[in-house]
Amino acid sequence: MTDLRSLLGVAGAALDQASTLVTDMAVGAVQAKGDRDMVSEIDFAVEEHVRTFLQKETPEIGFLGEESGGAGAGGALTWALDPVDGTANLVNGIPLCGVSLGLIADNRSVLGVIDLPFLGQRYRAAEGHGAYCGDDRIWPRETTSLNEAIVAIGDYAVGERAQERNARRLDLTARLAESVLRVRMFGSAAVDLVWVASGKIDCSIALSNHPWDMAAGAAIAREAGAVLMDVDGTPHDLTSAATIAVSSALGDALLELLTGI
Template sequence: MSIDVRALLPFAERAATIAGEIITTRAPGVVTAKGDRDMATEVDFAVEHAVREFLSRETPEVGFLGEEEGAGRAGEGLTWVLDPVDGTANFLHGIPLCGVSLGLIDGDLPVLGVIGLPFLNVRYSAAEGVGATADGSPIQVSGARNLRDAIVAMGDYAVGEDAPERNRPRFALTEELAARVQRVRMLGSAAIDLAWVADGKVDANVMLSNNPWDTAAGVVIAREAGALVVDLDGSPHTMSSQATIAVSPALAADLLKLLSTALLHGGTSE
């Protein structure tokens, strides 16, 4: 059975609304440790349960993968990928930079995405070939042409037993960016990083990681808004990529060169 991806966008937007209502009306509750300084709250699980139930009912032919509880069901090629609360640490501390990230992947490629930021009262949406919007209004990447004028968002530093090794390239990248760009920002939410590249609020985003629930929705939204989204070597980004770089096209060559220099000095690490 062939599925028109665009027809699934209203379901994804409704799912984001359901998630937003939970995120904004419930306290974090009991915190479950997932590793060194990594955690999930009761709200993470509640959102995942509610969204999975809704999508299972409305789109039973599509598979489901959630960050907290893994695969919910097998699909026929298409799979929903959910981060129920992207930016959980921010959420726990009352920082409003958090939200729900729901992507749709076809094999290894994201084809639809919705990011709801309920504390900021905005929802970003996109489907392959139809453009990206913020609350229904078209958005596009910034027109920045020089790194010295750019604000660049970075993904979080690594935690866990291998954090020192994994953070060497991140620290080297921070040093290179600090010397070359207007400002470096670490917002604590991959979804916001990518959505704000799409919306022109930041000019580039560099994440030396690529968990599907973190990136699937934002990659589609950024691409549909005109961003170049690539891996470390400049090849088109997929769910198998090592890193996630989203950038206004005019800045791409200089940013990738800077990234190469930083990783050469700091050593590459996933």
């Protein structure tokens, strides 16, 4: 049986070092990574450091990083890392970014640690053990009506087929604008998901599902008590087309609003 408590400690130790790199390093050179996308020297440094640390501490677990792809063991467990979730925010001095490390078992995220270094916040969860910010247990808000809800949405698409993909996102934005209290775009899936988990916002909707972006935040939000689902309402896993985290009382109303997106 996998000892998730022990692995949570390993993940926390990896992010202790990663967070220090993010706050202490200069951003350095920023490279284009396709259309209107970018990667910084900090992204590369954090990924290299965390990958090396995890391969030493947990050689039996595979590794998937946003910048370097997959490496290591090919077993049932895989670490998934976004070294800087919100790179565009980081390079422009916006403090909404984080290091996001999740553990995937059979396409389901079962553990997550997210550090928001410029906000001084560390979120963590392991399946069956609760979700925390620092030493405090966290839960979603109990908002019962969409017109009282604050909803975060993912970034608009860039790159191949951006116009086509953004038609869905613009449709989503319009529907939300007519129905909810406020729509927000923070520019980091990690921020969106942990803020649902801790009750700062009521819902996060991302019409994407890259494992390095979502694995850690999905584990934290689910363990806190949020509903994690695909856009059609089926339970979320790493094969889903979208990543939606919402407080349980709003789930049905949100699904009705999303019909046909």
